[in-house]
Amino acid sequence: MSDELPEDYDLIVIGTGFVESCIAAAASRIGKNVLHIDANEYYGDVWSSFNLDALINLLEQRPEASLRNATYRWHDRSTSTEPISPSHHPWTREALLAKSRRFSIDLCPRILYAAGQLVQLLIKSNICRYAEFRALDHVCMRYNEEIVPVPCSRSDVFNTKALSIVEKRLLMKFLNGCQVYNIKKCNDDTLAFRGKTFQDYLQSQRVTEKIASCIMQSIALSNVNTSFEEGMERTQRFLRSLGRYGNTPFLFPMYGCGELPQCFCRLCAVYGGIYCLKRAVDNVSLDADTNEVLLSSAGKTLRAKNLVCAFGQVPSQIASNFGELRYNISRAVYITAHPLGGEELNKGGGGVNMMRLLTDSGDRDAIFIQLSHYSGTCPEGLYIFHLTTPAASNDPADDLSPFTAQIFQNNEPEILFSSFFTITSSTFSHSNTSPIFCTDAPSYELDYDAAIANARDIFGRIYAGSEFLPRAPDPEEIVVDGEDPSALSEHNLPDDLRSQLHDLEHSTQLIDIGE
Amino acid sequence: MATRKKSLLKVIILGDSSVGKTSLMNQYVNKRFSNQYKATIGADFCTKEVVVDDRVVTMQIWDTAGQERFQSLGVAFYRGADCCVLVYDVTAPNSFKNLDSWRDEFLIQASPRDPEHFPFVVLGNKVDLDNRQVSTRRAQQWCQSKNDIPYYETSAKEGINVEMAFQTIAKNALQQEAEAEIYNEFPDQIRLNSDRNNRPGNADNCQC
Numbered sequence: 001m002s003d004e005l006p007e008d009y010d011l012i013v014i015g016t017g018f019v020e021s022c023i024a025a026a027a028s029r030i031g032k033n034v035l036h037i038d039a040n041e042y043y044g045d046v047w048s049s050f051n052l053d054a055l056i057n058l059l060e061q062r063p064e065a066s067l068r069n070a071t072y073r074w075h076d077r078s079t080s081t082e083p084i085s086p087s088h089h090p091w092t093r094e095a096l097l098a099k100s101r102r103f104s105i106d107l108c109p110r111i112l113y114a115a116g117q118l119v120q121l122l123i124k125s126n127i128c129r130y131a132e133f134r135a136l137d138h139v140c141m142r143y144n145e146e147i148v149p150v151p152c153s154r155s156d157v158f159n160t161k162a163l164s165i166v167e168k169r170l171l172m173k174f175l176n177g178c179q180v181y182n183i184k185k186c187n188d189d190t191l192a193f194r195g196k197t198f199q200d201y202l203q204s205q206r207v208t209e210k211i212a213s214c215i216m217q218s219i220a221l222s223n224v225n226t227s228f229e230e231g232m233e234r235t236q237r238f239l240r241s242l243g244r245y246g247n248t249p250f251l252f253p254m255y256g257c258g259e260l261p262q263c264f265c266r267l268c269a270v271y272g273g274i275y276c277l278k279r280a281v282d283n284v285s286l287d288a289d290t291n292e293v294l295l296s297s298a299g300k301t302l303r304a305k306n307l308v309c310a311f312g313q314v315p316s317q318i319a320s321n322f323g324e325l326r327y328n329i330s331r332a333v334y335i336t337a338h339p340l341g342g343e344e345l346n347k348g349g350g351g352v353n354m355m356r357l358l359t360d361s362g363d364r365d366a367i368f369i370q371l372s373h374y375s376g377t378c379p380e381g382l383y384i385f386h387l388t389t390p391a392a393s394n395d396p397a398d399d400l401s402p403f404t405a406q407i408f409q410n411n412e413p414e415i416l417f418s419s420f421f422t423i424t425s426s427t428f429s430h431s432n433t434s435p436i437f438c439t440d441a442p443s444y445e446l447d448y449d450a451a452i453a454n455a456r457d458i459f460g461r462i463y464a465g466s467e468f469l470p471r472a473p474d475p476e477e478i479v480v481d482g483e484d485p486s487a488l489s490e491h492n493l494p495d496d497l498r499s500q501l502h503d504l505e506h507s508t509q510l511i512d513i514g515e
Numbered sequence: 516m517a518t519r520k521k522s523l524l525k526v527i528i529l530g531d532s533s534v535g536k537t538s539l540m541n542q543y544v545n546k547r548f549s550n551q552y553k554a555t556i557g558a559d560f561c562t563k564e565v566v567v568d569d570r571v572v573t574m575q576i577w578d579t580a581g582q583e584r585f586q587s588l589g590v591a592f593y594r595g596a597d598c599c600v601l602v603y604d605v606t607a608p609n610s611f612k613n614l615d616s617w618r619d620e621f622l623i624q625a626s627p628r629d630p631e632h633f634p635f636v637v638l639g640n641k642v643d644l645d646n647r648q649v650s651t652r653r654a655q656q657w658c659q660s661k662n663d664i665p666y667y668e669t670s671a672k673e674g675i676n677v678e679m680a681f682q683t684i685a686k687n688a689l690q691q692e693a694e695a696e697i698y699n700e701f702p703d704q705i706r707l708n709s710d711r712n713n714r715p716g717n718a719d720n721c722q723c
Contacts, residue, residue, distance in 0.1 A: 005585070042589070042590075043589040043590075043591075101623075101626045102626070119707060122707055123707050123708045126708075128706070128707035128708050129706075130591070131591075131707075132595075132704045132705065132706060133704070133705040133706075133707065134701075134703065134704065134705065135703070135705055245705045246703075246705070251705065254594075254701065254704060255590075255591070255594060259591045259594075262589040262590070262591035262592075263591065265582075265589065266559075266580055266582070266589075266591070266592070269580040269581050269582045270559045270580045272581075274581070274584070274585070275581075275582045275584070275585060275587035276585040276587055277585070277586070277587040278586075279585075374701060374702070374703075376594075376701055
């Protein structure tokens, strides 16, 4: 397959992570000529999902750029001298690796609000046709050292045994209050809380401690420092996303979040974008006359009006534009043979559960995601636990220790494999005249709001005034150039007429032979 | 009367660039052929309703969108395929040799539950051209050696064997689907905006 790579582009994008893929798709969608390359042999960069073998390879490489402080450990049962009880799965290291391809382990797992920014963008752009999702099965919280479900829907609130009747009334009253709250309208009840924390407001509402932690931890996704306005806004976002799909307001992409950049890449390709994985860049320079970017890669010089580059794949020539390295996110990945929480939370082998954790002081938080095989991310009988917190140091295990202590305190799921790593970032100083832009590394957020904002911003700076990912038309709206829809060709004839025509031709042929 | 159950089959078309993947899809779904070659632009997927064994099924045929050109198809493309169509050009021996790697690539990326019995169909395209380089026998032998993959020689340009080949593709995909239903591997999957995508009224159309 010797195909020549064209040399001139409107835009070259380096890195196939979420933000870069959004920009590539958006540029291609408005008719720009896009080349999208990645030094890796896979899509997604630091936003990718990996099978078990590939994840271990990645952690062993300890890449210089966006993933650091990586460690992993097998919690081997095979070497233990204890007899394995019959109820135990014989999940040895070999058994796990034999199923390596059944894993799809995210470096940066996210949960989507059913009415959130990403879902809206996927629908608006029609990119949603490339992906499938699973509604989160349960939102959980930790209360009195136990893991309990958070009632999400109205019927949940009525049915749950976790709350008393009085608590149910209080919760409904509180949520109704949030729903009618309007930031622009001056309301005497809420005016007093402007500039205070969300927790102050919660306490004033005379809810029980259980309800308060339910709202803080899981509905308003807040901590003690969250402002009143922010907490109300998050609660409303939760409520807006309810009742759309499934029983919770959240979605998770089937086969993991690594699928999402690929959906954007496909749209880019459908509109003519060229894809080249395993393509490293050796040199970047600017053409002094035209202010175009010159890129040398595999002995070729490529030229583009603009360059967008992922933080982790920045060529060294422009790396000097970066500020100091920052630790963005501390991550843990566990593979276990048992889900967290009781049977109520894991009916039928468990689905996708989410839990937000707060430290005792309430000023630090983490997101815990439990995935079962129904999410397409691990083999049947196994579970993936993702734990994510804003990085406080270069030791992800230490950053996460208050949270791991919480989840593994009264539950001892059979941990088979564990891994820790840090996602790093740095600030790129962009000069106004430069045609080179750099995307942000993943930051700590539940959904993709900041990532989408980053993509929109860069797209807007390159193509000011153009729409960001307008809807890709449906089939019936596409008119093929140069085709007269009213022209009749043989193939357009109805089947019965066509067969008559064939019969006619056939009989003419027979006559020919006869002569 | 037999119950008519509807289902959606995902079929993906693989093969080297310019063997005629998009043209075959276009010929089958829209009954048209364009001689102007352009590396696949705008080709996405086509849907067509077919009747197999008294059952109406919607076949969704996915094109590579040109991402195969520099061997850059991502794993997402392969997810949930019910049948894989391998296409080569009978006038281009290399495209025939590469069938092996396309098949391997599919089995690795899609990792179907039962790789031995996963339905492939091989199409030798462009039989309307004079300068044929790969013999029917050679292609048939290869197909036999891979667990008897059904083989058709087609011309997207002349519409030769296209209908018949896709009928087999639908039939074999449906068998795969029947087995997948027993496993029920991922129930409750959600498609966003599903009313638009799964609307049965506009089944015969194409995004290319």
